[in-house]
Amino acid sequence: MINEAKANAEDAGITADFRVSDGQNLEFDDESFDLIISRNVTWTLIDARRAYSEWKRVLRPDGKIIVFDSNWNIRLFNEEYMKKYEEDQQECQRLFGEDPPHYTEEMIDYRKSMPMCRRIRPQWDFDTLVQLGFKKIYCETSIGDRVYDEKQKIRYRSTPMFMLVIEK
Numbered sequence: 001m002i003n004e005a006k007a008n009a010e011d012a013g014i015t016a017d018f019r020v021s022d023g024q025n026l027e028f029d030d031e032s033f034d035l036i037i038s039r040n041v042t043w044t045l046i047d048a049r050r051a052y053s054e055w056k057r058v059l060r061p062d063g064k065i066i067v068f069d070s071n072w073n074i075r076l077f078n079e080e081y082m083k084k085y086e087e088d089q090q091e092c093q094r095l096f097g098e099d100p101p102h103y104t105e106e107m108i109d110y111r112k113s114m115p116m117c118r119r120i121r122p123q124w125d126f127d128t129l130v131q132l133g134f135k136k137i138y139c140e141t142s143i144g145d146r147v148y149d150e151k152q153k154i155r156y157r158s159t160p161m162f163m164l165v166i167e168k
Contacts, residue, residue, distance in 0.1 A: 084158035
């Protein structure tokens with residue numbers, strides 16, 4: 001992903017400093033950033049509350065965090081979500097002739113081990129951000145119409161991507 005980001009920045013004529021680091025334990029001074037953007041990251045974190053707290057620490061006053069994510073794997077813990085997911089995959093296959101994604105048992109076990117996969121989001125995120133003392137939180141529970149093509153709108157319908165804009 002870092003190589004892809006570097007290539008994107010180069011194509012756009014942007015100079016940027018790319019680093020691989022632990023989002024739950026940042027090596028930056030307090031109040032170092034005006035903006036933090038996270039896309040499809042928080043679901044993978046072992047301790048998302050700690051990450052949000054750490055992001056708040058490195059954010060300048062009035063700085064913002066933008067989070068894009070989803071309940072990608074809630075279906076693994078809830079039969080109703082699984083049924084909706086399977087219906088979406090079947091419709092996508094019928095309309096576009098594309099097989100649903102294949103997940104090995106190892107991949108499924110990994111997803112089941114991730115704490116955020118069991119949480120109902122973005123409600124969990126919103127509640128946690130309030131508890132951490134963020135002063136403004138804006139939430140859109142479904143932004144798929146703005147970010148997905150027609151196939152993705154069907155494939156991810158049962159797990160809509162949400163957006164949080166959080167101000168320190």
